[in-house]
Amino acid sequence: MVNLMDKILKKLKVPKSIRIKILKYSIKNYTYSNSKNYLEELTKISEFPKGTSISTKTILDGDYDLSIIVPAYNVQDDIRKCITSLVNQKTKYKYKVIIVNDGSTDNTMKYLKLYKKYNFVTIIDQKNKGFSGARNKGLDYVSSKYISFVDSDDYVSNNYVEQLMNAAYKHNADIVEGSYQVFSEQGVLEKNIERIDVTNDPFQTLYGYPWGKAYKKDLLNNVQFPENFWYEDTMAMYRIWPLANKVVTISPIIYNYRKNINGITISSKGKVKSLDSLYITIRLLMDCDKLNMDLTQSLYEFTLNQMIMNFNRIVPLGQSVMVKSFFVMTNTIDLYFPESKYLTKNFNLKPVEKSLRSKNYRLFAAYCLF
Incomplete structure (x- = not known):
């Protein structure tokens, strides 16, 4: 054989x-055996987390066009570049930045305090709950028509909000996704340029990361990121994407993703x-x-x-x-x-x-x- x-x-x-x-x-x-509980055998090796993607939370509408949620944990070297890119947006739209300090033990919170002077920035300090717990906490503070996620070691272009919201309102889109590039200390490593498109099937169009997008707030009603799981981003494909009837992709590079050797x-x-x-x-x-x-x-x-x-x-x-x-x-x-x-x-x-x-x-x- x-x-x-x-x-x-x-x-x-x-x-x-x-x-x-x-x-x-x-x-x-x-050979498969009907008498064996293979999942139970696996959970003896690694526990099956108790988190769920179901919540009772209803996302509030409000005066803002876009709420941007940033979970932050021990990112003292990168957080200023990230938040500075968010507060320096050139846009006609009203947006807010919600930063969740997820129990950082370095100087992350010290640097975040520098941004308290901006009235559209909300800073939340909580005990460490992981990426899911931080994003879920951020959802509690949303009051906008659309929601976006940005990772704290990445940064966005100065027209991030403008590009996403222009497309969102023009098409009454459920999800808008922009192009992105991957970078490291050595510079830009690769570029992912989206085709300009309007479709009803996100599975044929979108990349799997939660960032670089604007989601209509109703898509996240009764939805949360499952806590205590690795690979929690998968939630979007099962709980959010199937609800989207109109998806728009745009070609401008609006998101800069850091290649992180310490990532999951x-x-x-x-x-x-x-x-x-x-x-x-x-x-x-x-x-x-x-x-x-x-x-x-x-x-x-x-x-x-x-x-x-x-x-x-x-x-x-x-x-x-x-x-x-x-x-x-x-x-x-x-x-x-x-x-x-x-x-x-x-x-x-x-x-x-x-x-x-x-x-x-x-x-x-x-x-x-x-």
Whole structure:
């Protein structure tokens, strides 16, 4: 079997380093057992957080066009550039900046106090609750028609508010997204230029980060970021995007994203809490089900892609965790997206769908790792 798979991978011109990785993890086709609770076995390795995306909060309307929420934790070296870019906006629109100091232990709060002189800046100081807890606290102070999120180690262009709100009001958009660039101390690393577009399907258009966008405030009614989870940004795709009927993308680069070597994407590698990637997918589907939300075809396609990402984040945890996680994924897909109703329209996702439906670990692992 090993030689046959290696020959197939060679014919597909898969590089040797990747072939070795695939063969290492996907030689054996493990058999699913109805008698095993694979999720329970995983939670013995890493706890399933209790957070939820459901809240009873109704976002208040108010005199402002846009509320910008900034969670801040131990960012003394970057916070001034971020907040200065927000208070120096050139715009005709009325906006407010809501900064949540999330229990910083460095000089972050000291620098934030410099911005108290601005009457449109609100500074909240709370005990550490993580990104989700900080963003949720910020939502308590919103009083505007639209909401935006900015990370405290990033910064925005001086026409950030103007560009987002021009498009929002022109199209009565549910979500507006601008282009962004990635930077580090060495300078600009890459640019992501959006196509100017108006669509009704955010899954075909938007990038997955919560920042760089303006959301109509009604989309966040009864919504919160699940606390104590890693990868909490996934919430938007399950709880916010399906509610959006009009999505607008604009080409100007309005957001500058700092490549952070200490961010979750990089620092989580090999840690058991990376199972949160799978857990939050399950939690959000549970929340959607509890709210009787319609699970669309687009959300199904997204979830198939999400399962690939979940698996690749789990790979460093070893074969046993990978196998158990795979069978949890198959059960999740069958439970929320029954085969009688959902069939992928994406040719590239057909092997993923087939492997999940048939519980074929070898096929799934080979596809994900390749």
